[in-house]
Amino acid sequence: NAGVTQTPKFRVLKTGQSMTLLCAQDMNHEYMYWYRQDPGMGLRLIHYSVGEGTTAKGEVPDGYNVSRLKKQNFLLGLESAAPSQTSVYFCASSRGTGGFEQYFGPGTRLTVT
């Protein structure tokens, strides 16, 4: 099992450009999450999904959109990137009922200039 994978690992964007971050998991997990982590801070939840076709807002959803068209994939989109979105983005997944552990991917380091 690869676990949780994220694509790409690094990306540099110019202000106003758009991009999509891909998260994939091969554990058949129901729940998936997107977090961001800024220097010296803990992780903040952006959006999450409790099942295929569902999404919900987390703590800091503004400027991001998500989609969960397939159970194994969770996409995070930035329509018009801003320097404030420079961060490390982590994806995670967990089982449905009885799943207390979130499994995290290795992260995507995004810089917006």
Next chain:
Amino acid sequence: DAKTTQPTSMDCAEGRAANLPCNHSTISGNEYVYWYRQIHSQGPQYIIHGLKNNETNEMASLIITEDRKSSTLILPHATLRDTAVYYCIAGGVYGGATNKLIFGTGTLLAVQP
């Protein structure tokens, strides 16, 4: 979700037990206590969780006070590889599984040789 308070940093000698405290005085009855750790910019790693009773697994022990207002994570024999930021999180459950986790800034545990 309940807010948690942790010391910013702690030191521990290699081979000794590391005791990491956490206050969560506003935790509600159905919220669990979770511990995760993050080793140098990697994705966070689940350690342990509990509701009321003390818990132990192959990584650590979790001691929760009777009033559930605080808890302690114990690493019985700390090694250099345990140097990491440790996050204590009080979070809810949705559909029988972990839902949103609110990460704080955690405790930086430095294990000294």
